[in-house]
Amino acid sequence: MRLLIALVLALLLSACSSVRPWQNQPLKPDTRLASNGADAPERSLTLIVTFSGGGARAAAFGYGVLDALRQTPVHWRGHDKTLLDELDLIGGVSGGSMIAAYYAAFVKDTFPAFEQDFLRKNFQDNLFSHLTNPGNLYALTSPWLGRTHLLAQRLDELYKGKTFGDLGNQPRLLISATDLSLGSTFEFTWSQFALICSDLASVPLSFAVASSSAVPIALSPMTLKNHNGTCPRDLTKYSPVAQNDYRVRLLRGSQRSYLNAAERPYIHLVDGGLADNLGLRSMLDRSRAEGGLRDSVRSQSRTPIRKLVIVAVNAERDPAQRIDASNQVPGTMKVVDALLFGYGARATQETLELLNDTAQAWREELSQASARDDTFTPDAKVHVINVNLRDATEQSGRSTLLQIPTAFSISSDQVTHLITAGRQILQESPAFKALLESLKSD
Numbered sequence: 237m238r239l240l241i242a243l244v245l246a247l248l249l250s251a252c253s254s255v256r257p258w259q260n261q262p263l264k265p266d267t268r269l270a271s272n273g274a275d276a277p278e279r280s281l282t283l284i285v286t287f288s289g290g291g292a293r294a295a296a297f298g299y300g301v302l303d304a305l306r307q308t309p310v311h312w313r314g315h316d317k318t319l320l321d322e323l324d325l326i327g328g329v330s331g332g333s334m335i336a337a338y339y340a341a342f343v344k345d346t347f348p349a350f351e352q353d354f355l356r357k358n359f360q361d362n363l364f365s366h367l368t369n370p371g372n373l374y375a376l377t378s379p380w381l382g383r384t385h386l387l388a389q390r391l392d393e394l395y396k397g398k399t400f401g402d403l404g405n406q407p408r409l410l411i412s413a414t415d416l417s418l419g420s421t422f423e424f425t426w427s428q429f430a431l432i433c434s435d436l437a438s439v440p441l442s443f444a445v446a447s448s449s450a451v452p453i454a455l456s457p458m459t460l461k462n463h464n465g466t467c468p469r470d471l472t473k474y475s476p477v478a479q480n481d482y483r484v485r486l487l488r489g490s491q492r493s494y495l496n497a498a499e500r501p502y503i504h505l506v507d508g509g510l511a512d513n514l515g516l517r518s519m520l521d522r523s524r525a526e527g528g529l530r531d532s533v534r535s536q537s538r539t540p541i542r543k544l545v546i547v548a549v550n551a552e553r554d555p556a557q558r559i560d561a562s563n564q565v566p567g568t569m570k571v572v573d574a575l576l577f578g579y580g581a582r583a584t585q586e587t588l589e590l591l592n593d594t595a596q597a598w599r600e601e602l603s604q605a606s607a608r609d610d611t612f613t614p615d616a617k618v619h620v621i622n623v624n625l626r627d628a629t630e631q632s633g634r635s636t637l638l639q640i641p642t643a644f645s646i647s648s649d650q651v652t653h654l655i656t657a658g659r660q661i662l663q664e665s666p667a668f669k670a671l672l673e674s675l676k677s678d
Contacts, residue, residue, distance in 0.1 A: 264435065279541070281313075282533075287301075291643050293641070293646060293654060294330065294335075298335040306344075308672070324536070325407055327412065331642070332551070333444070333508070336409060340408075341402070353394060356651060359645045383455050385458070387449065392441075398440070399441065401437030411508075412448060412508040413444070413448045414506050424447075447508075459504050488525065512587060520591060529602065534611050540612055543618075543619065543674070544598075545621065548588065548623065550623065553640060622665075623661050637653060640654065
């Protein structure tokens with residue numbers, strides 16, 4: 237509500253400023269678009285963790301999961317380490333992108349810094365004060381600058397001005413937003429930015445996270461310029477694999493749309509949860525389009541992968557009220573709430589089922605010996621671990637946890653309960669326990 241008030245105040249200002257925000261740059265001719273595997277890590281245990289949207293609720297819950305991984309010792313290939321040491325890729329959507337980007341930027345310094353710098357601070361009130369600052373209200377009258385750019389300014393302080401180019405090779409970071417025109421996922425990856433011939437290295441982490449968190453209406457879209465046509469490489473060639481699959485056709489269709497900069501000179505991005513609140517579908521679709529698991533992960537490790545572990549963290553909450561408990565016509569706010577956390581939950585469940593089905597297909601693929609390469613060992617295993625806030629026990633306050641609002645700030649007690657829940661739900665997960673037993677036996 238206060239964000240909307242700030243907007244109204246901005247619109248009441250008579251002046252129209254010429255303030256322009258940061259703009260993405262075109263690719264340099266000598267930029268390497270993809271790894272050939274030479275600088276890939278030696279990683280026989282590959283861990284992927286993705287965090288759903290959900291504001292500070294998702295960030296706190298995800299922080300608890302990361303902390304549990306940090307506290308889980310393993311003995312692997314002759315070395316004592318923790319599971320978090322094996323993290324290869326960390327991804328996030330909206331609130332989940334906040335913790336994902338922070339860990340990618342600061343790695344082990346995340347603990348307890350993120351808790352102190354974001355979770356325990358009233359980021360939302362600070363943001364409102366920033367939005368209503370007279371100087372910023374004037375800036376907001378610019379046709380090129382929106383409310384989300386001011387969010388990005390605050391986030392830039394959190395990430396200490398870091399860009400994607402400042403990140404190390406491990407873990408890789410995947411931030412997902414939604415292309416407002418297509419309704420499809422837009423990922424902050426080298427391959428995605430290659431389609432618009434733009435330089436990902438110069439993109440501030442704050443811009444990506446703000447884009448992923450830009451809830452329509454409350455916040456404004458973030459804009460990228462499409463530089464396609466100036467790119468020195470031919471990016472129009474795609475693998476013809478599985479072109480009879482609708483998921484592949486949709487993926488290729490969205491990719492091709494970026495190749496026509498004359499038709500799409502600008503890309504407007506909003507909250508990643510609109511397209512995929514788990515940040516997993518595009519990853520799964522790319523694997524299918526590229527011919528399966530082996531082809532999609534090739535060049536990600538210089539040693540054959542023995543275990544592939546995917547941890548999907550879902551911080552979705554329940555609707556504030558159950559509309560099916562009454563015969564009265566639901567009011568506007570109840571309908572909006574049900575659409576977000578009812579229909580939205582259905583889409584998330586479909587993604588989780590797709591993940592489980594895809595993982596089973598991968599297992600069948602790995603069971604078939606291949607002489608093409610040594611991407612995986614002959615005894616390679618795929619582990620999928622779903623960490624769902626809805627799996628909290630009643631003893632841990634499940635009902636209360638599922639009513640925590642989606643906001644940039646929540647109470648300190650709520651933060652504590654969510655962090656604890658993230659640790660407990662992961663540690664008590666049968667799939668997680670099975671993974672640990674598997675690691676002991678190998």
